[in-house]
Amino acid sequence: MVIVMKPGATEEQIQHIVNRLHEFGLREHISKGEERTLIGAIGDERVLRSIPLEAMPGVEKVMAVLAPYKLASREFQSENTVIKVNGVEIGGNKIVVMAGPCAVESEEQITIISAAVREAGALILRGGAFKPRTGPYSFQGLEDEGLKLLAFAREKTGLLVITEVMSPQQVDLVAQYADILQIGARNMQNFMLLKAVGQTRKPVMLKRGMSATIEEFLLAAEYILSQGNHNVMLCERGIRTFETYTRNTLDINAVPVLKQLSHLPVIVDPSHGTGRRELVAPVSKAAVAAGADGLIIEVHHDPENSMTGDGAQSLLPGQFSELMGELQKLAEAVGRSI
Ligand code: PEP
Numbered sequence: 001m002v003i004v005m006k007p008g009a010t011e012e013q014i015q016h017i018v019n020r021l022h023e024f025g026l027r028e029h030i031s032k033g034e035e036r037t038l039i040g041a042i043g044d045e046r047v048l049r050s051i052p053l054e055a056m057p058g059v060e061k062v063m064a065v066l067a068p069y070k071l072a073s074r075e076f077q078s079e080n081t082v083i084k085v086n087g088v089e090i091g092g093n094k095i096v097v098m099a100g101p102c103a104v105e106s107e108e109q110i111t112i113i114s115a116a117v118r119e120a121g122a123l124i125l126r127g128g129a130f131k132p133r134t135g136p137y138s139f140q141g142l143e144d145e146g147l148k149l150l151a152f153a154r155e156k157t158g159l160l161v162i163t164e165v166m167s168p169q170q171v172d173l174v175a176q177y178a179d180i181l182q183i184g185a186r187n188m189q190n191f192m193l194l195k196a197v198g199q200t201r202k203p204v205m206l207k208r209g210m211s212a213t214i215e216e217f218l219l220a221a222e223y224i225l226s227q228g229n230h231n232v233m234l235c236e237r238g239i240r241t242f243e244t245y246t247r248n249t250l251d252i253n254a255v256p257v258l259k260q261l262s263h264l265p266v267i268v269d270p271s272h273g274t275g276r277r278e279l280v281a282p283v284s285k286a287a288v289a290a291g292a293d294g295l296i297i298e299v300h301h302d303p304e305n306s307m308t309g310d311g312a313q314s315l316l317p318g319q320f321s322e323l324m325g326e327l328q329k330l331a332e333a334v335g336r337s338i
């Protein structure tokens, strides 16, 4: 249930509603828009049927939210969420590009790649320190050392850092180093992990599970939001279909669908979405045209020797720089900047 306050409702009136919710064992989620404040009632809302919320001072109306993902829904919050993270805004007019290697491999590698993506205009450095590999004998990432190298690269370049966290036990450690926590596709429904990152106030990029429906995806985001962390962005990274030519099938439909159903920023990963370097540029452009708020792109200076096997989908620094130039024109054409 969402309680829509009148424009100009006072803090006391808002607090009064919140106190009533607490009396009934519910929690509140407050969203302050330019004109109105919305109060989401979280918990078993049936208890509210007996109290005349609509008659309380400052209340304009009370709305039932039909979507099962309440806090993530546009019904609940009509304005786009804009996540502010250390000087970068995600979900606003500017399209934010995150770029870097699949995994951090060495000081030399992260130094070369971070400098190149920064030069080309990326604002955020990606790179896995903990890698969710399909097989246990594959390179699992440099772990703690990888986190330190990411912090070192941030220091040198001024880029923000996004990196994956794979378990609830790792959240505190990874949050010490990352500006944005990444939840990988394989963990989209790791509910304990979702709750754990929901307990932090770090921005979280949630990747769509490879066989997740859009509703399941939004319900996974709801787990994080329901813990009080409102800084959630959604990432479409391709789903499994019968098609084998590409690594995954990037669901371009998901971009406008998620923008319609939710106020959360939408990021597209054309690297894992296609698995093929030559498709990364056209699919990135399609994502921007479809309304994506950001892109996350794999870049490697020596993809042939990449330690994760994602070399085939990594752009060379020069290709990434060229793509950034093209995206600039496209962003302007859709009324945005990059
Ligand atoms: C990644 O971005 O490093 C990654 C492992 O992607 P995904 O979780 O989408 O497979």
Ligand code: MN
Pocket (backbone or CB within 6 Å): 102, 103, 272, 298, 308, 310
């Ligand atoms: Mn990868």
